[in-house]
Amino acid sequence: MDDNHIVEIRDLVKNYPVGGGHFTALRDVTTDLVVGEFTGLVGPSGSGKTTLLNIIGGLDAPTEGSVTVLDMPLGGKNHKELAHLRREGIGFIFQTFNLLPVYTVFENVEFPLLLIGMAADERKELVDQALEWVGLTDKVKSRPAQLSGGECQRVAIARAIVKKPKLIIADEPTANLDAKNSHNIMQILVHLNQELSTSFIFATHDEKVMGYLTRIIHLIDGRIDEDEHISEPEYRKGK
């Protein structure tokens, strides 16, 4: 694997069994994601964006082809090994935030660190830092139900970045947010991308998100239609 590559996908096909036959959600997908890229999967509904993100995250298995993530070929790996990959190297941001409802903001952000067995004082430091990045230091003790949608997504971002993963996967992170909050979230992510050179891969149909992307992969009917590199994203100008 190329040192510069964080994800390598070769001849990927994904079929879902439907009725007697199957439905092909992804076909002939071959591409590489480079370290530090701020990539978006863009395409109409049903074009396979979520499916591709799930496969990269090891949550779903390809039907054909090979996928290598963070130097680990995913083919033939059991769910324990895949869980390990996610735990150590990948952060997730979801459209519906997916915070753990009984935990406080602090505990939610702390969770990934508990999973990797980090010591308490080290955890505290990293959680405080992550909450500072997303500007939520004053909500440490709140529970998700007491937060606005924008705040919830910021907590989710803090949770995704707290362990400083190499790759963050975000499926429609702004779909449930208004314009102001969407820009706010994206600016935080861009900042992290620049500071920590974390690689991002989004699925989105949000024009606002597209304005921040450095690369857009257009999917149509499960196929890569166009692969666009953007040297000066609209909203990144002047940065």
Added chain:
Amino acid sequence: MILFKLALRNLVGAGTRTWLNVTVTSITFVLIIFMSGLYQGMFESNKRLMIETEIGGGTYWHPAYDPKDPFTLEDSHGVLPTEIAEQVIAGTGMPVLITQGSIYPEGRLRPVLIKGIPPEQQVVTLPTGILSTYAGEAIPVLIGAGMAKTTKLRVGDTFTARWRDARGTYDADEAEVVSIMNVENFQVDQGQIWVPLERLQRMLEMPDEATYVVVSRETSLLANPGGWNTMSVDALTEDFRRIMLTGQASMSIMYLIFLALAAMGIFNSQVLSIFRRRKEIGTLMALGMHRGRVIGLFTTEGGLHSLLALILAALYGGPFLLWTATRGIPLPIDYAEIGMLLDQRMVSVYPAGLFVGTTLLVTFIVTIVSYLPARKIAKMKPTEAISGRTN
């Protein structure tokens, strides 16, 4: 350890439902221990009472004696074999002679057992000494409080007693109640009168004879001396032990109902929580928990009910059980009258094994009902769980 911490967070965060389950489980726990302890206490206090007032360290029965068959009484008396006589002379054996007779308090006939006992005996705690202080002509009689109540006899009352002597001839004499004793053992109270042994031997013309001999607690029993049957304390308390065991067996149906109730509550909560928390389960998997660990988390969460229940049980059950074990529960009924052998205060006895056994049982069942629904998680697809979609 981290599973434990997370599970505790989730459980405490779940609120009312948790506390409801924990409360029912803790009640089950306390109930099982309390009822078992009560039965154990009944048995032990009964055994102690029997030893003190009736059977001492065991008895030798005349070969023909069978207390369950009154018709044997006519033949079950004899002179003591030497080995037994030696113990009697040494003061460690107490001969008792029994015959059937009738008494006529207030002119009404009542069949009774007339029991002869040496007034100076120290083997059982019956206050027989009073029999030797009587200076009158009548037969001095000692009766129990229960007997006094049913016959309405009081100290100083006289009545006619009738019996058949060794040759089968009926005889009668005046008897006088010299004392009424408070023994909670109905076996030495109801349907019987106690008289001095030598007097009874003269009345029956059976000098030196006895029906059975009780030995003192410190004395070791001889094996069937002179053909008399040796009855150990265990053998003599066996019947009561069996009654207690049957009682406990029927009580265990109640335990089972409570246990099932607690188990069902926890099982339901688990099923519900796994269904409602699909999205959370998917999220946990996305964050890098593998399935086995998520199952472990939910099982621990359910299993923790038993730990919380244990703590709660210790909080209110501890003092309660301690009180029943030390002060005892006052019994409102006079059991001497209804023919049960019971103290006025019922002191429970809790062997350590009872706590260990009950804890293991409750924990085991709670863990099983927590694990069964959690197994479903293994079949969930993380991709579907994350979005909260159902299968």
